[in-house]
Amino acid sequence: MKYYDRLIFELSKKGRTAFSLPECEDGGIPSDAPFMRADAPELPEVSEPDVVRHYTNLSQMNFGVDTGFYPLGSCTMKYNPKIDEEIVSAFNGIHPLQPAATVQGVAEVYSTMDRALAAVTGMKHFTFLPCAGAHGELTGLMLMREYHFSRGDMARTKVIVPDSAHGTNPASASVCGLEIIQVKSNADGLVDVEDLKPLLGPDIAGIMMTNPNTLGLFEKDIKEIASLVHGCGGLLYYDGANMNPLLGIVRPGDMGFDIMHLNLHKTFATPHGGGGPGSGPVGVAERIVPFLDLPRVSGFHGNFGVILKACAYILSLGKENVKMAGKLAALGANYIKESLKDCYKLPIASVCKHEFVFDGLIRDNGVTTLDVAKRLLDYGFHAPTIYFPLLFHQAIMIEPTETESLETLDAFIEVMRKIAQEAETDPELVRSAPHNTPIGRPDETAAARQPVLRYIH
Amino acid sequence: MGNFCYFPQTEDDIRVMLERIGLSSLDDLYSDVPADFVFKDDYDLPSAMSEQQVRDWFEGLSARNAKLKVLVGQGAYDHYIPSVIPYITSRSEFLTAYTPYQCEISQGTLRYIFEWQSMICSLTGLDVSNASMYDGPTAAAEAMRMCLACTRKRNTVVASALLLPNVLDTLRTYAKYSGIGLVISRDVFSAIKDNADSIAGVIVPSINRYGVIESPDGLADAVHSAGGILVQYCDPSALSVIRTPAEWGADVAVGDGQSLGIPLCYGGPYVGFMACRQELMRKLPGRIVGQTVDASLRRSFVLTLQAREQHIRREKATSNICSNQSLMALWCTVYLSIMGPQGMRRLNDLCYERSHHLYNALLATGLFEKTQYDGEFLKEFCLKPLCDVPTLQQKLLDAGWFAALQTEEGYVTFCVTEKHSKKELDEVVDIIRNL
Structure with missing residues (x-):
């Protein structure tokens, strides 16, 4: 990657244009129109080749799944198939308010996806309105509340969230007007059932769980937890961010979950786009189905373009290969874990699922998890998720996915071992990494203290 | 295997x-x-x-969707999409990247988000923009929550009944569960007076659901003296010519970026935008990109002000939003680069003259009348039909046009963009005349 230091505004020259539009015939907006802004907006004046070259240069400072291995824990950075991209263009011209008779093909995509996701999760039906995972959590919690409201059960205003949960869980619960009660993890990294029991009561709306949890561990007491929570009148919410390893193994519906979301951009291979668009459909068990159409949480019908891609992915894999994805993902994660546990602290040794967590280097020599992450960039790998979950101070969370070959995993392992060695022999080299990227570590304190958030002409 | x-x-x-x-x-x-x-x-x-x-x-599925020319807006606008945009946005370095957590290998994403923020500031006239939201209606809902975050112990938000229907519905949903007292009113000034003790903010459209450009004279003063903040819901394409939220004295601007080069695609993915005055910066939800330098003083871009966000603050965050709609923000950024100030002016000129051409021709048929919502418009307008609406809609559909969407009061709306020539619009008028 080479450093390219321009902003599109800096290429601007008065009078240059890149647009191609017909001439006006009737003079356009009258010169005395009362609604006009005082000055034209400060947009760049550039030619079409300027635009193409600028954004191509920007793209070359970016790392994607197509560039290399992206072992980002809890993000499921699997390969994004190209056929899935191609099919979208035939649907681009459809207006969201068109009458049903003119969008029968679209309707078939939604019903196919509803059936497919129900088959894979054991839920009854899905709503596709949520645009991302956190948006799905919020929608799912709204449905949870509607269920309680419908029974006149207005006192259920608290939701239980494990201390290992994704940050979005408590944040979504808060936006949904629920009070958050934290349940502790035990020494094995699982929800502590004894800690849970006294929290349960008539004020509990439900519990949010990620299974496997953010340590990559299967919550094996789920049966007891489900029975306890249901017993107190609460519902179980499944955070589908970690659904990938369960493909072909176990369905959330069968474990007793009542409401869940899926991240189509994780489990179903749609590209992350540098932070979106995603899609976070919410599935529910039969007794929640009557509430599924209630809340409008986004503008039209959800991120249809993303749903299309996920549909193509599921059809490509078919029932045979969807079933294999989970096992192969777990295989890769355990392989890395076993290959590195003599160099990196492994706080919980049991067999993991799609991901696992190291707690920094065994012999750190002053080298932190951040340093290891930055040094990985020098060797052409994306870094794992770091400093999450919050249970460990030097957390390194690694998720390889099923689309990475043994050779790729071996290359990653070799580099991780090399960095562990560098930490002993030349710690400054690691502490000052990265050295081979377009920029070095930026001054983030300055960025936050005196924010420069837009280009000043 | x-x-x-x-x-x-x-x-x-x-x-x-x-x-x-x-x-x-x-x-x-x-x-x-x-x-x-x-x-x-x-x-x-x-x-x-x-x-x-x-x-x-x-x-096979695509063949089961009718291929229609679109004369409907209502939050999704059929503008022409320059071919450069899909070419750039399909580059896999942009497409297959995650959120730019590792800034040293994500300068591409971070730079275009910085450009997006700059362009949104320029269109709205406001000081600070975030990295984008899911869509316009959710951005409005986030703005409603922000009203409460920016004022103390106040929980009433007044929303104009002339906002788009899907914006109002989304506001209702978010308000219901957040304990926000949402007052939807056709008379915003009276609603402010009636709720003067508890008002946290007011949300009004810049262009209303009937396509009319609103002139909220004195509104900012009324909201501010009641102790609330003013939010305007805007079409960013129109903002390149019409008076900006900053010029109207608004504190926050939100809307949907779809009109900036994003395909209709049955309603998504689109992208919400959100901008505010400098003083409210730390209450802004979502990601924000800032400029800084690395140790060699190379200009660098990073995610910043993260102390507002869910992964740090958990339940105390300004929002639960975790992602943005980064790639869709890139669509808009490339679009605005292609269009430039002159292109955006030409585009709006074309929308104006062609929509007025259709408006006048439809009135001349004698089959429509003006409504009480008549006023200055750029591309979308509303008429009272004097003919049978289902027949009107079906005849247009049979001829390949999606047009004359009915409002809840029984009026019909049309939206004309630069995509359709006066000759095509005359064909539409002929179809209607021969009902």
């Missing part, structure tokens, strides 16, 4: 890996899953399709 095109593991690979782990089969990886939960059946899904079969399947 090893025979599906996305899975690289050969049988030998699997054996080697299991040996390293010390297990004898893939199923052993799941020995902690209670046996009675393990799913033993086949999924109720079709068998794997070849790439050609997948392509054919979707082509």
Whole structure:
């Protein structure tokens, strides 16, 4: 990657244009129109080749799944198939308010996806309105509340969230007007059932769980937890961010979950786009189905373009290969874990699922998890998720996915071992990494203290 | 194994890996899953399709959608999309990247988000923009929450009844669960007076649901003296010519970026934008990109002000939003680069003259009358039909036009963009005249 230091505004020259539009015939907006802004907006004046070259240069400072291995824990950075991209263009011209008779093909995509996701999760039906995972959590919690409201059960205003949960869980619960009660993890990294029991009561709306949890561990007491929570009148919410390893193994519906979301951009291979668009459909068990159409949480019908891609992915894999994805993902994660546990602290040794967590280097020599992450960039790998979950101070969370070959995993392992060695022999080299990227570590304190958030002409 | 095109593991690979782990089969990886939960059946899904079969399947579906020319807006606008945009946004370095957590290898994403923020500031006239939201209606809902965050112990938000229907519905949903007292009113000034003690903010459209450009004279003063903040919901394409939220004295601007080069695509993915005055910066939800330098003083861009966000603050965050709609923000950024100030002016000029051409021609047929919502408009307008609306809509559909969308009061709206020539619009008028 080479450093390219321009902003599109800096290429601007008065009078240059890149647009191609017909001439006006009737003079356009009258010169005395009362609604006009005082000055034209400060947009760049550039030619079409300027635009193409600028954004191509920007793209070359970016790392994607197509560039290399992206072992980002809890993000499921699997390969994004190209056929899935191609099919979208035939649907681009459809207006969201068109009458049903003119969008029968679209309707078939939604019903196919509803059936497919129900088959894979054991839920009854899905709503596709949520645009991302956190948006799905919020929608799912709204449905949870509607269920309680419908029974006149207005006192259920608290939701239980494990201390290992994704940050979005408590944040979504808060936006949904629920009070958050934290349940502790035990020494094995699982929800502590004894800690849970006294929290349960008539004020509990439900519990949010990620299974496997953010340590990559299967919550094996789920049966007891489900029975306890249901017993107190609460519902179980499944955070589908970690659904990938369960493909072909176990369905959330069968474990007793009542409401869940899926991240189509994780489990179903749609590209992350540098932070979106995603899609976070919410599935529910039969007794929640009557509430599924209630809340409008986004503008039209959800991120249809993303749903299309996920549909193509599921059809490509078919029932045979969807079933294999989970096992192969777990295989890769355990392989890395076993290959590195003599160099990196492994706080919980049991067999993991799609991901696992190291707690920094065994012999750190002053080298932190951040340093290891930055040094990985020098060797052409994306870094794992770091400093999450919050249970460990030097957390390194690694998720390889099923689309990475043994050779790729071996290359990653070799580099991780090399960095562990560098930490002993030349710690400054690691502490000052990265050295081979377009920029070095930026001054983030300055960025936050005196924010420069837009280009000043 | 090893025979599906996305899975690289050969049988030998699997054996080697299991040996390293010390297990004898893939199923052993799941020995902690209670046996009675393990799913033993086949999924109720079709068998794997070849790439050609997948392509054919979707082509078959596409053939079941009518190919229509669009004269409807209502939050989704059929503007022309320059071919440069999909070319750039499909580059896999942009498409297959995650959120730019590792800034040293994400300068591409971070720079275009910085450009997006700058362009949104320029269109709205406001000081600070975030990195984008899911869509316009959710951005409005976030703005409603922000009203409460910016004022103390106040929980009433007044929303104009002239906002788009899907914006109002989304506001209702978010308000219901957040304990926000949402007052939807056709008379915003009276609603402010009636709720003067508790008002946290007011949300009004810059262009209303009937296409009319609103002139909220004195509104900012009324809201501010009641102690609330003013939010304007805007079409960013129109903002390149009409008076800006900053010029009206608004504190926050939100809207949908779809009109900036994003395909209709049955309603998504689109992108919400959100901008505010400097003083409210730390209450802004979502990601924000800032400029800084690295140790060699190279200009660098990073995610900043993260102390507002869910991964740090958990339940105390300004919002639960985790992602943005980064790639869709890139669509808009490339679009605005292509269009420039002159292109945006020409675009709005074309929308103006063509929509007025259709408006005048429809009135001349005698089949429509003006409504009480008549006023200055740029591309979308509303008429009272004197003919049977279902027949009108069906005749237009039969001729390949999606137009004359009915409002809840029984009026019809039309939206004319630069895509349709006066000749095509005259054909529409002929169809209607011959009902």
